[in-house]
Amino acid sequence: MPADSVTPYSVEGDVDYEKLLARFGAEALTREQRQRFPDQPLVRRGLFYAGRDVDDFLASEPQSVVTGVGPSGPMHLGHAMVFYFAKRLQDAFGARVYVPVSDDEKYAFKDQTPTETTEYLRENLRDLLAVGFDPALTRIVVDTEDADVVYPLATAFGTDVTHSTLEAVYGTPSNVGQAFYPAVQTAHLLLPQLVHGEHATLVPIAVDQDPHVRVSRDVASKARYPVRKPGALLMQFLPSLGGPGKMSSSEGVAIRLTDDAETVREKIRTHAFTGGRASVEEHREHGGDPDVDVPFQYLSAFFEPDDRELARIERAYRSGELLSGELKDLAADRIAEFLADHQRRRAAIPDVRAELAAYRLTEDERERARAAVGFQRP
Amino acid sequence: MPADSVTPYSVEGDVDYEKLLARFGAEALTREQRQRFPDQPLVRRGLFYAGRDVDDFLASEPQSVVTGVGPSGPMHLGHAMVFYFAKRLQDAFGARVYVPVSDDEKYAFKDQTPTETTEYLRENLRDLLAVGFDPALTRIVVDTEDADVVYPLATAFGTDVTHSTLEAVYGTPSNVGQAFYPAVQTAHLLLPQLVHGEHATLVPIAVDQDPHVRVSRDVASKARYPVRKPGALLMQFLPSLGGPGKMSSSEGVAIRLTDDAETVREKIRTHAFTGGRASVEEHREHGGDPDVDVPFQYLSAFFEPDDRELARIERAYRSGELLSGELKDLAADRIAEFLADHQRRRAAIPDVRAELAAYRLTEDERERARAAVGFQRP
Missing domain, CATH: 3.40.50.620 (HUPs)
Incomplete structure (x- = not known):
């Protein structure tokens, strides 16, 4: 293996x-x-x-x-x-x-x-x-x-x-x-x-x-x-909060689409693997490592769409100007903003089944798919 | 094996x-x-x-x-x-x-x-x-x-x-x-x-x-x-026409439910494995063997419901009084009678799909079956 x-x-x-x-x-x-x-x-x-x-x-x-x-x-x-x-x-x-x-x-x-x-x-x-x-x-x-x-x-x-x-x-x-x-x-x-x-x-x-x-x-x-x-x-x-590996809903702590801002912040503060140094002094002197920092990875992957803003964050983190905790909060804010929009739309669905109806295959589409592989009602 | x-x-x-x-x-x-x-x-x-x-x-x-x-x-x-x-x-x-x-x-x-x-x-x-x-x-x-x-x-x-x-x-x-x-x-x-x-x-x-x-x-x-x-x-x-083994629609000659009387007779005359003797003289003298005779097996299994009539046929065959060809025709007649009834009802169905509707699971029955194994629309 x-x-x-x-x-x-x-x-x-x-x-x-x-x-x-x-x-x-x-x-x-x-x-x-x-x-x-x-x-x-x-x-x-x-x-x-x-x-x-x-x-x-x-x-x-x-x-x-x-x-x-x-x-x-x-x-x-x-x-x-x-x-x-x-x-x-x-x-x-x-x-x-x-x-x-x-x-x-x-x-x-x-x-x-x-x-x-x-x-x-x-x-x-x-x-x-x-x-x-x-x-x-x-x-x-x-x-x-x-x-x-x-x-x-x-x-x-x-x-x-x-x-x-x-x-x-x-x-x-x-x-x-x-x-x-x-x-x-x-x-x-x-x-x-x-x-x-x-x-x-x-x-x-x-x-x-x-x-x-x-x-x-x-x-x-x-x-x-x-x-x-x-x-x-x-x-x-996408790394899981705790560090490299596959993010999975079934193991470890993942950020759910229903988590509120406070929960997101708490999960990231408590569980996120960071590229920061052991102490603030050391971090200020040597800087952090965004390449292994999970909050930074999340921003980079998806949640900070602006390249210049992301570059600014990366520089500040590497230089030691931005602390791990600050980077965590920054990522938490962006993720919470994204989730707030999602959750607003989520809450506005009064009846999932009724809404789903518009997204289901039509009878005609079903018939075409079956016929394409040879199933036709004799 | x-x-x-x-x-x-x-x-x-x-x-x-x-x-x-x-x-x-x-x-x-x-x-x-x-x-x-x-x-x-x-x-x-x-x-x-x-x-x-x-x-x-x-x-x-x-x-x-x-x-x-x-x-x-x-x-x-x-x-x-x-x-x-x-x-x-x-x-x-x-x-x-x-x-x-x-x-x-x-x-x-x-x-x-x-x-x-x-x-x-x-x-x-x-x-x-x-x-x-x-x-x-x-x-x-x-x-x-x-x-x-x-x-x-x-x-x-x-x-x-x-x-x-x-x-x-x-x-x-x-x-x-x-x-x-x-x-x-x-x-x-x-x-x-x-x-x-x-x-x-x-x-x-x-x-x-x-x-x-x-x-x-x-x-x-x-x-x-x-x-x-x-x-x-x-x-x-049920033996296939040609002799011992499983009767299958996909191999050999089988009597189909749509065969007419003439076809049934022809298939049995041509293909049925019999317990008869090589010549009429020999058959008259030694008799036939109903135990391996396929036409007799069909009569016994299903197509001659009357026990006394079946016993009469068996005795006549064993004694040599009933010839193989006669037994074949007798079986063909019974099978053809059965098929004629089936085919009459078959022909009286104008629209298979319309008729089938009464035999399909109802919506309620479908729902009950799915629910019984845990599938319920959320």
């Missing part, structure tokens, strides 16, 4: 992102590609660092973005960043956004009760609606609630996901739900093309989820269906 | 039915059990020869019978016998009959195009409707069309079907659809209890399909859901 082990189900050790590209067969984003994306910190500052078929996506009309969530807990900052990035692509390009919500995965992989899944699902849907996607261009698909589409598609694709591919990509599954899930993921990623015809799809995704994309590309390449291989935009892990 | 290998996917060699019971852990039907079933040749004459939890079924109120079909070709006599048996249980006991139609399985296991599956599905549904089940007590569930129920249930049960169970019962799957299918089968077999509350379920099934029942019993025994283990009524194989 390599020193770093990265699969969809675990991330261990320090991650060598360049090595992952070689191992997975993806390509680093070029400067020219970055510039063709709508301006956004995640792309500009490089948290999105690599991709597959990115040029195809940038040149395509129409374009679709697929980015999902599994209801395994409250949504945290890492989720929000990707969803708001997808909204940015929608606003700038008119891209369709498909959001698969994989409650089924939680049965196969998590020791989570149906009641918990139901609760997380409701809260996750509320967060998704609060992002403010355009309902005309956005579809939210809940695997078990939209099983009339998801299951026939997964059934069709399941034939092309061999057991040996499964073993090679994911290892031996524990149960048959785990075995089938890659076919469901493939259904998610090919769905926009089945509904709207062949076009370029981009999947902005943390690098550990890339195997799902590779499986769907493998299925698409068999040319049974009128689809292109989904492209990917691969993201480095 | 034993001389006879019996799995849901292949039957090879001569089958020792007693040995199968020991291997699978089922029990031979007792005379008393046979007598408690409504009188029907399949039970009385022993093609149904063993079972699991049969007493529980016979004593239960309500009772459900689950018997499915996979649209891999036109339906043949073997299918009809089991469906008409289920109707007999419905007429006599008021049993609910659930008929899962597993079009999804054909994607995972068959090299069959979606167009073929759609065509077979339509014809199979027409045959099912022609049986004349009571729509108030009968539900026909097509896996991909009723995926809003089947997929959530299979998702819930998939957690409890471990990969090691899968390997032990079925061997290594070729693709992930095959891996998941036992969870779908479990959904079929537990569905009546999820809709109507805990009660006894009987699965009349060819002995090679017993592993599906065993997997569902294993899931039921984990006591996560309010269900009893499904019972089984195990059937010996």
